[in-house]
Amino acid sequence: GENVGLHLPTLSVQEGDNSIINCAYSNSASDYFIWYKQESGKGPQFIIDIRSNMDKRQGQRVTVLLNKTVKHLSLQIAATQPGDSAVYFCAEKLADNNDMRFGAGTRLTVKP
């Protein structure tokens, strides 16, 4: 079947730099995408979402970009802080299915 995937399993950045976490998906029928953040020992936490009729959505210090042509999703974190260190998951929802499929995750480490 088609799966959500990630380009990079780990990412290390300096505090204050911008971070970009990428996600490749192969299911063209997906109509909704979410980024989650998971800190050690905790459950995933919703960060930002985007529908397939959009190509960009901004939140506080975060931006999600969606490129449906190449089936690519990215999460940009501005001015990365130590508190941003976590595993980040992308998830997709198929248009005809109620549930979400999650990628394996990217571990972001922020160096002071």
Added chain:
Amino acid sequence: NAGVTQTPKFQVLKTGQSMTLQCAQDMNHEYMSWYRQDPGMGLRLIHYSVGAGITDQGEVPNGYNVSRSTTEDFPLRLLSAAPSQTSVYFCASRRDQGRYGYTFGSGTRLTVV
């Protein structure tokens, strides 16, 4: 407002034992799910429910049962624990319409020996 509450946080079982992982939410969410999280494999859906009295299988349902007698509670039962069920289990809930972002519990770390 507690969100999604899971108990216990940690559990060790012997092979063949049974147990129930509890999950409760106080947000009046229609949709609830159980996921397991294994290293390098992301979150995989075990069972889900779109409302009280309705449950369905997810990606990896074998060895697990669920029931949804109330909107608030969605327990997960391990019928006969196996070492392959060693994992971290997350319960999550969301509204059925509109945005589909889940609220997750803090997880149950289960070890089967």
